Amino acid sequence: MQIWALIQDSFRDAIDRKIFWIMILVSVAIAGAMGCISFDDRGVDVMFGMWQFESANWSMGGEELRGNVGAIVVHILADLYLGWVGMILALVSTAGMIPAFLERGRVDLVLSKPMSREALFMGKYLGAMVFMLLQATVFVLLSFLVMGFRWGLWLPGYLWLIPLIVLMFSYLYGFSALFGVMTRSATSSLLLTLLAWIVIWTPQKTYEFLVTFEAQVDPDRVWQKRVETLRWMVPKTQDIAHIAGNLIDASLMTDVIGPDDETMDEEDRMSPEMARSAERRLADVNPYLSIGSSLAFECALLGVTLAIFRRRDY
Amino acid sequence: MADAVLNVTEMTNWAVDLIGVTKTYGNRVHALRGVNVQxxxxxxxxxxxxxxxxKSTLVKIMMTIVxxxxxxxxxxxxxxxxxxxxxxxxxxxxxxxxxxxLTGIQVLDYYSRLSKVPRSLRQERSGRWLDRLGLAEWGGARVSKYSKGMLRRLGLAQSLMNDPELLILDEPTDGLDPMGRRLVRTLLTELKAEGKTIFLNSHMLSELEMVCDRVAILHEGLVARQGTIKELTEHTVQCQIVARGELESARVAVEACGGVMHDDKILVKGDDVRCVNKIIDALREKDCLIxxxxxxxxxxxxxxxxAVKTGGRTSSSVGAKIM
Known part of the structure; x- marks a missing residue:
C-alpha cells in the first residue's frame, strides 16, 4: 500500500508537469504524421492524396516499399527516443521529482511515517520508472498501431522498444537520483546527470572507434583493452540502441519480408549495408552481458544513493 | 523474555521519555546538549x-527525521x-x-496511506477532520489554492488521520487567525479528553499557558526549566508598590528590605509580607504617599x-523546580 501510494504520487507529480503533456503531444504528433503517409504500387501518398510521390527508381512493389520505408522509420524512431533528444526530454521531466520530494516541509512528513527510508526512496524511484514506462508505451504503441493499420506493417519486435527505453532511462535516472539526493536541486541534478552521461558515453564511443580502426590506431590493442575494461564498468547506453536495432531488424526479417520467401535471397532481404551493420551489432553486443553489467552498475549507484539518503538529516 | 521486557517497557507511564539527547551538526553547532524530557x-x-x-531538532529526532x-x-x-x-x-x-x-482530500489520503490507514477509515476520517477543521468545502480544491491558515489546518488534519496515541505538533497555530487558534485549542482539549498525549512545540506562550499541563523551556540546547505551569510560576510572586513623594530619600531602607526602585514603582521579590510592610513603613516615614x-x-x-536571561540558572525570582 505504501509503495503504491508513492508511485501514484509520482505519477500525479508527473502529469502535473507541462513537459509530460508536451512529450505526449510530440508522440501523438509523430504518430499523426506517420498516419498521413501511405504506400501503394506507384509510390508514397502523403496527406490522404494531397501529395503523391511517384518514382521510376522505385521499381519495387508496394509491399517491398512499405518494408523498406518502415525499416527506415522504425530505426529513426528508435534513435529518436533512445538517443539524446528523447532521453534529455525524459530527464528534464523527471529531474525535479526527487529534489521536490526532499523539499523542507515535505520530506519531514514522509520521513515521519512508519516506512523505511529505503522503501521511501525506492517508491519514488519506481515512480519515475512508471512515468517513463507510460511515455514509452504511448510513443511506441501509437506508432506501432499507425504502422499496422495505415501501412499494414505489423512489427511485434518494435514493441521491444518499450522496455528498452525504460531500461536506458533507468541507467541515466540512477545518476539523476544520486545527484538529486546530493544537491536537492533539479537544475544541478540535471546538469550533473548530463555530465555523467557524457563521461560514460566517452569510453563506449572510443571503444567503437578503436574497434573500427583497430589496426591503424593501436596494432597491439593495448589501448583497446584499456578502453574496453572501462566500457564494461559503466552503463552501456550505446548498446541499448544496438540491441533495439537488432531486435527491430530481426522483426523486419521475420514479420515483413518473411524468412520463407523463396523469391528473395538473403542479400535481397536487407540492403548490404543494413545486413553488414546488423551483423556487426549482433557480433559485438551480448545483450545479457551488456544489460547485466549495466544493471550491476545501476544497483551500485542506487546503493550509494540510499546510503546518503539514509544518513542525511532533513 | 525479550518480549516480556518490551511489554513492561510499553507499560511505562511516560509517553515520551528522552534521556541525554545530543545533536551536533558538523563539529561546531551543538543543537542539543543532553536534553532530558518526560x-x-x-x-x-x-x-x-x-x-x-x-526545539525543532528535538522534535525531528523524535520523528526519526534527524x-x-x-x-x-x-x-x-x-x-x-x-x-x-x-x-x-x-x-x-x-x-x-x-x-x-493534490487536493485536500488527496493530501489526507496520501499521507494516511503512508501511515497504513485502511481505505474505509481514510474516507471516513478525511471527511470528519476536514469538517471539524472548517475545510469541508475545500476538500476537493487543490492545495495550491489554500491560504496559509488553511494549509496549517490541513496539516493538523493530516496529523490526526492515523488516530494517533501521541500527537507531536510543531507551531500548530502559526499562521492561524484568532478563530483558528481558538479552534485548535478546543480541539487539543478534546483530544486530551480522549486520552491522547500531545507534545506541543511553540513560542506562543500565552496559548501554551492555556492548554498545557506541563512545559519545558529549552535554551541553547539544554532544558532550562521543566514542570507544571504552577510549579514554574508559584515561586515567582512579587509585590509592586506605587508611591509618590521623595522616594529617593527612602532608597537605602527600601533596598535593605529587598526592594528595587523603578521610578515611582518599587518591586519586592518574593511573598514575604514583613518585607513589604517594612518598605511601606520606610516610605511613610519619608512622607511618601502610597x-x-x-x-x-x-x-x-x-x-x-x-530562564533565557539566566541561561537556566535558578534565580531568586524564578525558583522553579528542575527535573
Whole structure:
C-alpha cells in the first residue's frame, strides 16, 4: 500500500508537469504524421492524396516499399527516443521529482511515517520508472498501431522498444537520483546527470572507434583493452540502441519480408549495408552481458544513493 | 523474555521519555546538549524556547527525521526510532509543504496511506477532520489554492488521520487567525479528553499557558526549566508598590528590605509580607504617599524570559523546580 501510494504520487507529480503533456503531444504528433503517409504500387501518398510521390527508381512493389520505408522509420524512431533528444526530454521531466520530494516541509512528513527510508526512496524511484514506462508505451504503441493499420506493417519486435527505453532511462535516472539526493536541486541534478552521461558515453564511443580502426590506431590493442575494461564498468547506453536495432531488424526479417520467401535471397532481404551493420551489432553486443553489467552498475549507484539518503538529516 | 521486557517497557507511564539527547551538526553547532524530557501519557506538554534553542531538532529526532549523536529513552514505550510506533504517532512539522498537485482530500489520503490507514477509515476520517477543521468545502480544491491558515489546518488534519496515541505538533497555530487558534485549542482539549498525549512545540506562550499541563523551556540546547505551569510560576510572586513623594530619600531602607526602585514603582521579590510592610513603613516615614500595593505572579512569559536571561540558572525570582 505504501509503495503504491508513492508511485501514484509520482505519477500525479508527473502529469502535473507541462513537459509530460508536451512529450505526449510530440508522440501523438509523430504518430499523426506517420498516419498521413501511405504506400501503394506507384509510390508514397502523403496527406490522404494531397501529395503523391511517384518514382521510376522505385521499381519495387508496394509491399517491398512499405518494408523498406518502415525499416527506415522504425530505426529513426528508435534513435529518436533512445538517443539524446528523447532521453534529455525524459530527464528534464523527471529531474525535479526527487529534489521536490526532499523539499523542507515535505520530506519531514514522509520521513515521519512508519516506512523505511529505503522503501521511501525506492517508491519514488519506481515512480519515475512508471512515468517513463507510460511515455514509452504511448510513443511506441501509437506508432506501432499507425504502422499496422495505415501501412499494414505489423512489427511485434518494435514493441521491444518499450522496455528498452525504460531500461536506458533507468541507467541515466540512477545518476539523476544520486545527484538529486546530493544537491536537492533539479537544475544541478540535471546538469550533473548530463555530465555523467557524457563521461560514460566517452569510453563506449572510443571503444567503437578503436574497434573500427583497430589496426591503424593501436596494432597491439593495448589501448583497446584499456578502453574496453572501462566500457564494461559503466552503463552501456550505446548498446541499448544496438540491441533495439537488432531486435527491430530481426522483426523486419521475420514479420515483413518473411524468412520463407523463396523469391528473395538473403542479400535481397536487407540492403548490404543494413545486413553488414546488423551483423556487426549482433557480433559485438551480448545483450545479457551488456544489460547485466549495466544493471550491476545501476544497483551500485542506487546503493550509494540510499546510503546518503539514509544518513542525511532533513 | 525479550518480549516480556518490551511489554513492561510499553507499560511505562511516560509517553515520551528522552534521556541525554545530543545533536551536533558538523563539529561546531551543538543543537542539543543532553536534553532530558518526560511527557506523561494523556497530558499536553509544551516545549518552549527562543529561536535556535533546538526545539525543532528535538522534535525531528523524535520523528526519526534527524539522527541524534546520542540518545536514550523511549517513545510510547519503544526505543526512539522504532518505526512501528510512528504508525500511532501524528506529526505536524513546523512548515508543511504539501504537493501542489493534490487536493485536500488527496493530501489526507496520501499521507494516511503512508501511515497504513485502511481505505474505509481514510474516507471516513478525511471527511470528519476536514469538517471539524472548517475545510469541508475545500476538500476537493487543490492545495495550491489554500491560504496559509488553511494549509496549517490541513496539516493538523493530516496529523490526526492515523488516530494517533501521541500527537507531536510543531507551531500548530502559526499562521492561524484568532478563530483558528481558538479552534485548535478546543480541539487539543478534546483530544486530551480522549486520552491522547500531545507534545506541543511553540513560542506562543500565552496559548501554551492555556492548554498545557506541563512545559519545558529549552535554551541553547539544554532544558532550562521543566514542570507544571504552577510549579514554574508559584515561586515567582512579587509585590509592586506605587508611591509618590521623595522616594529617593527612602532608597537605602527600601533596598535593605529587598526592594528595587523603578521610578515611582518599587518591586519586592518574593511573598514575604514583613518585607513589604517594612518598605511601606520606610516610605511613610519619608512622607511618601502610597497609591497602591499589588501582589503580582509571574506569567509563563516572565518565567521564559528569566530562564533565557539566566541561561537556566535558578534565580531568586524564578525558583522553579528542575527535573
Amino acid at each position: 511527557v506523561g501519557r494523556g497530558e499536553i506538554f509544551g516545549l518552549l524556547g527562543p529561536n535556535g534553542a533546538g 539522527r541524534p549523536n546520542d540518545v536514550l529513552g523511549t517513545i510510547l514505550g519503544r526505543p526512539i526510532g522504532t518505526r512501528r510506533k510512528l504508525a500511532v504517532t501524528g506529526y505536524l512539522p513546523e512548515m508543511s509543504h504539501f504537493p501542489a498537485y 497609591e497602591s500595593v499589588e501582589p503580582r505572579r509571574f506569567s509563563l512569559e516572565d518565567v521564559f524570559v528569566e
